[in-house]
Amino acid sequence: MNSSFLKSGHTPTLFAAFLYFDLSFMVWVLLGPLAVQIAQDLQLTAAQKGLMVATPVLAGALLRMVMGILVDHLKPKMTGLIGQMIVIVALLIAWYFGIRSYTQVLILGLALGVAGASFAVALPLASRWYPPEHQGKALGIAGAGNSGTVFAALFAPSLAVAYGWSNVFGIAAIPLIVALVIYVWLAKDSPECPPAKPLTDYLKVLRDKDAWWFMFFYSVTFGGFVGLASSLTIYFNDQYGLSPVTAGYLTAACVFAGSLVRPVGGFVADRVGGIKSLSLMYMLAAGFLALVSFGMREVWMGLLLFVGAMLALGMGNGAVFQLVPQRFRREIGVMAGLVGMAGGIGGFYLASSLGYSRQLSGSYQAGLLIFAALAMVALVGLTSVKKRWRTTWGASNMTTAKV
Numbered sequence: 001m002n003s004s005f006l007k008s009g010h011t012p013t014l015f016a017a018f019l020y021f022d023l024s025f026m027v028w029v030l031l032g033p034l035a036v037q038i039a040q041d042l043q044l045t046a047a048q049k050g051l052m053v054a055t056p057v058l059a060g061a062l063l064r065m066v067m068g069i070l071v072d073h074l075k076p077k078m079t080g081l082i083g084q085m086i087v088i089v090a091l092l093i094a095w096y097f098g099i100r101s102y103t104q105v106l107i108l109g110l111a112l113g114v115a116g117a118s119f120a121v122a123l124p125l126a127s128r129w130y131p132p133e134h135q136g137k138a139l140g141i142a143g144a145g146n147s148g149t150v151f152a153a154l155f156a157p158s159l160a161v162a163y164g165w166s167n168v169f170g171i172a173a174i175p176l177i178v179a180l181v182i183y184v185w186l187a188k189d190s191p192e193c194p195p196a197k198p199l200t201d202y203l204k205v206l207r208d209k210d211a212w213w214f215m216f217f218y219s220v221t222f223g224g225f226v227g228l229a230s231s232l233t234i235y236f237n238d239q240y241g242l243s244p245v246t247a248g249y250l251t252a253a254c255v256f257a258g259s260l261v262r263p264v265g266g267f268v269a270d271r272v273g274g275i276k277s278l279s280l281m282y283m284l285a286a287g288f289l290a291l292v293s294f295g296m297r298e299v300w301m302g303l304l305l306f307v308g309a310m311l312a313l314g315m316g317n318g319a320v321f322q323l324v325p326q327r328f329r330r331e332i333g334v335m336a337g338l339v340g341m342a343g344g345i346g347g348f349y350l351a352s353s354l355g356y357s358r359q360l361s362g363s364y365q366a367g368l369l370i371f372a373a374l375a376m377v378a379l380v381g382l383t384s385v386k387k388r389w390r391t392t393w394g395a396s397n398m399t400t401a402k403v
Helices: 003-008 011-026 036-043 047-074 076-097 104-116 119-127 132-163 166-186 199-207 209-238 244-260 264-274 274-292 300-329 334-361 363-393
Strands: none
Touching: 003 119, 003 334, 011 047, 011 104, 011 119, 011 132, 011 166, 036 076, 036 104, 036 132, 036 166, 036 209, 036 274, 047 104, 047 119, 047 166, 076 104, 076 119, 104 264, 119 132, 119 264, 132 209, 132 244, 132 264, 132 300, 166 264, 199 334, 199 363, 209 244, 209 274, 209 300, 209 334, 209 363, 244 264, 244 300, 244 363, 264 274, 264 300, 274 300, 274 363, 300 334, 334 363
């Protein structure tokens, strides 16, 4: 990381955006690592388990659009403050009163969706401080908050064994409160925040076909990442008979891989261009998911393939958000909401489809193969638009960044 990058923006805000995003993502996927214990106590079917872990993902997806609009009206810092307060209160209520039914756990999942919507706040909060040539780095670092999902997979199952899964909600609220204090202290809105627009103006961006392309591209990269992060504990438990704690450790390894390389994906995209980087990531992700769909005999083989898929998807996340600010810099708030919403919807589809695939066919193969096919469709779509992008808004006379 060179000195020009450090001097070009506001490092305390970048750190605050990362921390807020990181711990929000930790609780966003919290039901996934706890799913085995919750399902045992509430007697849930495979489809219900899939829907339970997918509900926060869908709620987070839909709320990202709302948070994106609030970012432009209230500015990122205030929007993030409101979101963090809602999540903390929801966790404390779940801890104090307990969760005793499938309906109640779904309601909690809806509330945890607010944490998933932090994406639409953290990225504009960081992005608006940095020039175009450093967008991949800045959003890669802020977006590395995906790593919060590692903490959920790593610690939640063990804490549930030691203290009961209901108490994990109260324990999770503690680091969120600490992060809130740090966020209030360090985060600062950029002086370049654009003025708020009428709500009707936010729909105008949907008339641009590039917005839809970015939404689709991210629904595959981020959708694959968060869908697997929410489901792999269940997968390793069902497929290989591993304990919830051991399955959580393996899930944490996969999620850590995908989270760690998101900034790398941004750096690589800055260096070689987002289109070239993203194209390679789609090919790799499709290949790994297709292979693992056949059900590896040994757990270590399945683990390696999922790690490979998560590495590709994580780098793809960074590449997409190297491109988005180049095309929609003035609309980055609403675009972060729209693209993030699409990513969450992709995650909801994958997590829920794996549950239904397991219940209907006794195997996860159909769900994994269909998502691998979606990655190839995304590759075809990216190939179809790259010439136009490189000769219009991505031309060398239009931007200093590589596209």
